[in-house]
Structure formats: structure tokens, C-alpha cells
Amino acid sequence: QVQLVQSGAEVRKPGASMKFSCKTSGYTFATYIIHWVRQAPGQRLEWMGWINPNNGATNYAQNFQGRVSMTRDTSINTAFMELYNLKSDDTAVYYCARGGYLDVWGKGTTVTVSS
């Protein structure tokens, strides 16, 4: 079955960066875009951007422009997102999700940003 497996919880200090991974299985990786969505505690879902695994094309929400990078490694069917210069309000659960209407989601990676 289709699965998106995300990396485990992490703690980072303000100013650090965090690289998230999203390992996919059960389908052809190149045929579905991967979205990244985050959710701060008690807050709504926030769309961050997408990557097209076929050609590496990306589109980022303006809120994260210059502070986020989405990449992929087709040899291991995995998408990555790196978020730089972390702040305390980046504390959130970060999800990856598949396809045009986000039909399958990973379980999320919790990041806590604290000094």
C-alpha cells in the first residue's frame, strides 16, 4: 500500500536548520507531487510548498521563501525539506502529503525550537 514515512521528532535551537525526510513506497515516486504542510500547536494547517519528484521543480509559499528548500532523491524515493534559521514559532508538526489533492499523508515530524 502507499506509504509516506517521515523522520522522527527533533529539537533544534533558534537559528539552526532542520532537514525533514519523507520516504515513499507503494507507488511510482515520480508521478505524484509531494506537498509539505505544517501545523503549529492548536493552529490550522499551513501549506508550505510542493516539489515535483519527476523534474525537481518546486513552488514555495511566500511566507517561507528564502528560508526553505525542497529536494528529492529518486534513487531512494524520498523527498526532503530543509528549513533554515529556525525560530520558536517554527515549533510544529511537519507533514508530507502526496498528489494534487493530498490523498495520502505521512504521520508527521514534530520539531521543537527552543534555546
Added chain:
Amino acid sequence: EIVLTQSPDFQSVAPEEKVTITCRASQSIGNNLHWYQQKPDQSPKLLIKYASQSFSGVPSRFSGSGSGTDFTLTINGLEAEDAATYYCHQTTSLPYNFGQGTKLEI
């Protein structure tokens, strides 16, 4: 950017009742509107895609309608397991914003 506004923010309903959640877009988004269910400490699950198409495996009591700027998620015959927060999401125009969520208490 397109803003999605859901109503109500919170609703308490009895089992077997019918509930309707609305999502209004600040500009027309055609039918590129999707609905998700999120239970505490879980990732969201797709219920309805493209405004009215039920996603595979979703119980038939969930249905969606609308186009343009006004959309509705209806749950007929509520069950205890439907207690969750429901989000609408548009994929017409960047950024692909979500609504603020509607928390349903059964």
C-alpha cells in the same frame, strides 16, 4: 491570496444527527476544493476531493457540494467516531491555503 473561511468554528451535535460545515472562498476557485478530517494527534485524512467526489474508502455519510466560492461538507447520521476537526483546502491558486478548521464534538 485566496482566503478560506469555514463556519462554524465549533459545533456540538448528537449521534445520528446531520451536520453541515461551510467553506467560503474569497474568490472563485472552481471546484478545486478538498475536505479533510483530522483527529487529535493524527495526520489529516482526505474525505472529499474536487468539492463533491468522495475519496475511496470514505463512509457514504460524508458528502460535499458547491463550486465557485461556496462549498459544503455534509455528514448524515453522525457517529461517535466522527468527532474531529474538519478542514477545507483549495488548490486553485498559490498559496494553497486551508480553512481555519471546524471542530465537531459528538
